[in-house]
Amino acid sequence: MLNLIKRLKEFSLFCFISFLSITTIAQTTKVDELLGQLNKNSPDTAQIKIMRKLSTAYSAVDPLKKFYYANQYKLLAEKNGIDSLVASAYLDMGISYGIRSNLDSALYYFNLGFQKAKESNYVVGIARSHANIGFAYDRLDRKKEAVKSYEEALNIYKKLGNKKPINQMITNLGSIYFDLGEYKTADSYFQQVLENVKETPKDEIGLGNALFSLGNSNRKLGKPKQSLAYYQQSLAIREKIGDLNGIALSNWGIGQTYIDAKNYKKALRHLEIALKNNRALKNLYHECVVLISLSHAQLGLKDYKKAEETANLALLRAKESNSKGLTADALELLAEINSAQKKFDEALIFQAAYKAINDSLNTNETTKDVIISDLHRINSDNKNLVKDNKTITAKNSEYVAVISIITILLIFLAILLALYYKRNLEKKATNLLLQAQKQHIAEVNEELTTHMDIVSTQNIELEKLNSVKNKFFSIVSHDLRSPLNNLKTLFELYHTGVLNKKELSELLIKLEDTIYSTANFLDNLLEWSKSQLDGMVVKPSLIKISDIVSENIKLMDSQIKLKGLTVENRIDKDITAFADSNMIDTVVRNLLSNAIKFCDLDDKITFEAKLHKDKVICSISDSGPGISNKDQENLFNLSHTISTGTAGEKGYHIGLTLCKDLILQNHGSITVDSNLGQGTTFHVSIPLKHTQN
Template sequence: MIPENTLTNKSYRLFVLFLCLIFIIPTHYSYSRQEEIHKVKADSLYKLYRQTKTDSSRLYVLSELVQEIHYSDTALKYYQEAIELAKLLQNKHLQAQNINRLGVYYRNMNLHEEALKLYEEALELSLESGNQTQIGHSLNNIGQMYYYKEYFDEALSYYEQARKYFEEVNDKNGLGYNFTGMSLVLGELGRYKDAIELIDKAIIIREELKEIRQVMVSKFNRANLLIDLGIYDEAENDIWALYEYGIVNDNVRAINALSKLVELMVKTGEREEAIKYAELAQKLHEEKPVSQSMIEIYQIMNQVYFNMGDLEKSKKYQNLLQIERNIIKNEKTKIYLAGLTIKNQKEQIDFLNREKALVEQNERFKLYLTLGLILSLLIISIAYILVFRALKREKINLLQLSESKKEIELNKEELQRLNHVKDKIFSILAHDLKGPLNSLSGLVNLIQEDSLTKEEFESYIPIIAENLGNNNILLENILIWSRSQMNGLEVTNVDIDVRVIVQKNIEYLYHSGYFKGQVMINDIPEHTFARADKNMLEIIIRNLLSNALKFTKKNDQIVISSYKKEDNLVIKISDEGVGILRKNLEKLFGNEFFSTPGTHQERGTGIGLILTKELVQINKGTIWVESEYGAGSTFYFEIPLA
């Protein structure tokens, strides 16, 4: 049983449909009239723009003009002029506003990536200017682009941020746009209850603002949500509201509404009404074509007549469908080519702007340089006079005393630093070098006393040799580091075969106390040349290899490899050792001495990695480490290629 009020609505709508079939021409006239109003307003603003003399007034007129002609091909030129003027006048609010509108222009040309970049630029400017309304619109526009990309969670995040800004300044217009767009995202996420509540709020706001066209847009969006929920009667009411508005004001929206009514009638089994609505849409389409909506109608009607067994009419709609598809295809091709043209123009304009900026920057530099030279000469002249006069006064003595005091303070700090270095060196010499030398001294005493057999003597020799070898590395590090701290180091850059240097140090370290049976692999390609100080590079490699030996066990692999990175060579030392605790990573290359025991409890001084870092930096390089505790370490350092 159909409710009486529903029957009444149906009768009324059929009556309206009948009137529309009779009075199509007045509808077209009304739409043309609306276009004429926009044209007249745009012409008036254009004349005012031509008459305006000041940049400030021109900017405000341009901002109004582009709003009226934003769908025309000429809009791009005026958008760019408005943006440049706003930038010149440092009006970040209007700069952001026009960049946002230009983004809408690009969006309509299907240049979505360019539009998104503009929205993000507008957001940055809006945040700098603090204009909350413009911040909200920028966030809203970015949310819309993510909706088009079907990144619905990201879109919702931007819409929610925009809502907060609109609510803070009670921007009703912004909230209308925000709630309408956000409801679509919520619908895609399956949150229909929230979506309906939000679109209802948008409709109430837009009705309060008397924005009838926007009310119709929101109602049409609500109709789509209601159809998804199966609430067909309420959806039909919203679609009819859009149709009644469109038939008076906007032919395109009338056809969009009829397209949705055809779909709805088919869903509810009212096939005859679907046919009537499709025929009415066809008549409106002949007055002002709307191919996209007609494609949807033709697809449905083709299927309806096919299901009815009327193959002739099914074929008719199939042919109409193909015609409209071809039209859409051609339009898309035109839009794509226009988009490419706009993109190329933008790139050319950007290039010219950069070139102009460079020229202006060069001119400013010349001006500043000239002014700087004049000012320098003036300062030097005045200073000369003042110094000459000051020599005759007692104040010069006080100034000299003050400078002497500062110099003494600086020398004191430097002496304290050098004293700290000296103490550390003496500590190392006293503890780390003393042990092997005592062992050697004891062995000599035993030999003198004839207390050692030949076999015992031979068994001690490798141990003493290893200890002395370790001391060699340590002593070399101490001497070089001390010299760098005291007087600095001189670099002699030459072309070095890195593979040869690495192999030399591998063979050297096989006889050190750090070697415990590990496998050292030289994986650096032959003829790999770097530009560095040869002695310093040897110390860097030897320190990093001995460090790897210290923290690995028997049969662990240590691999030395390299790769090119632009104009530099990166050398990589990887091991399978114990790794480094995360909390210790930051201490490795610090200014303080830091060391931990090796796998055989070998003691270190911490000087090796500090020296290594200094030597790498002296050779115009960088050093870093990657490690996971228990899974080995990889040290990298980068120096220039030969």
């Protein structure tokens, strides 16, 4: 059997380490309820509370929105100086990347959360950070570092007496032993967790996880009946609470058990459910594990074509999730499939690639390091217990005599205290009442002060929003009504017979440019309004600047020829940048449209680009009339008035406002160089490659 089974723990770990119950139906309902409660006019503390719950609820629905709301409540927490919530937000942002198997980014945010929790002495946050960092290390096949992080978290949770996280850490340690093939040791850890969970009331998530883990260990210990029973019990619990991730895991385990029994058709039904759920969660890593099992079932049914297609897709997902272990599993499976088809040359190629990756994992040395590290922890705990027992035994005899003396003294002291208490009861009651009133008044004053500060801040924000709203309606009412009225009047003249078809056609040609200009303005206005109200979702990728420029030049070819302009694209075709393709396309289109609009006949427009450190600096220059210094000051905001192009085209400047917003969202900048009579150059700076932000 492949190393796939040894990777089982990695497939199940996230449901433990994130400390979240992924309940799809319940969570979707919860999301809708929370979104209804979210109000930007509420106090910051109230917004933080709801956004934090939204971030948790979106774990099962949309990991990207989980990141968005975690970032939003982080900003509010920073604004109000609540460091513990800043740390929690970083951890939630990391978990969002972990769900999507982007482990480098997850580890980056987990470390940020750890640093912030440590600075603010937020003990629970420190423990959560260690646990999540351990998860990332585990998935990256850095077992020794994962064990160290888990044990750090376990020690803190033991001091705090938090039972659920303690069980989760023990499960994670047992799962590492499972990965390394130490199934008996893993089973003893899982049994310990099951006993602990039974003592914790209403912990259905923990019970489902413990049963699933025991299903894994029993299957590897050659106990298929017990294994299947554990899996089915865990599936029943997870279906009851709507745990989408857990349902996928339990179905995967049942499917794998049927594969072991060579009942491949039954296995396929359960594996299809697991695959569907993991694709809904966008979890590439878990999807890869299920695809490998599916390919095994198809190979068992001798459906070689499907088996090979599924295994190739699994290899792609393994590489996308940066897992050497899964890459090795997929390569070994492809070797087996090709060998079954007597394609021995291909099989040898896959087998050699598998051996190279598998040797690099150095599993035996990792197993030794993990066992030694964990034994040190267990021996240290045992030595402390023995030492404590000896100390307690030695002191017990001394305590008996001391207790007798203390008892007599306490009786005497109790009599004195009773007399004193009776004498001062009324005075003490009066003092307590006065202190309570004083404290209540102080709390009311503090709360009023806080609310006044928040209301003042909110008023400023409302004034800004109101200004944007007024400007928006002013533009819509003034600049959309005019071309629409022209069209209305034109059609009325045609319908009443004042104009014939030929005259109507000639007037429509004259209005064509106005209509295109108004449509382009409306597109920009709607995009800008959407960015102001709903925010933007940036999907960056590597893009070729030259291709985007060329496409837009072709798009506006008729307008360019109409004015007799010369447009040159001097950008090297090999220059790439890391940004959202659609947003950069919108920026280029707007800048080119503006250049055409304000250029005179026979003017020239030039696109150029150069590399500067980690940025691409793109420029669009024109030999038009230029822009005055006064106009440049308000060029990128809605304070600018409407201008007119060289052929009477209207310029609303909403496009430049949108351009600035789009470039900022892509971690870039936009500037302008211009003098009257000397032309204009816009400079756009965007990242050369992916960077952590």
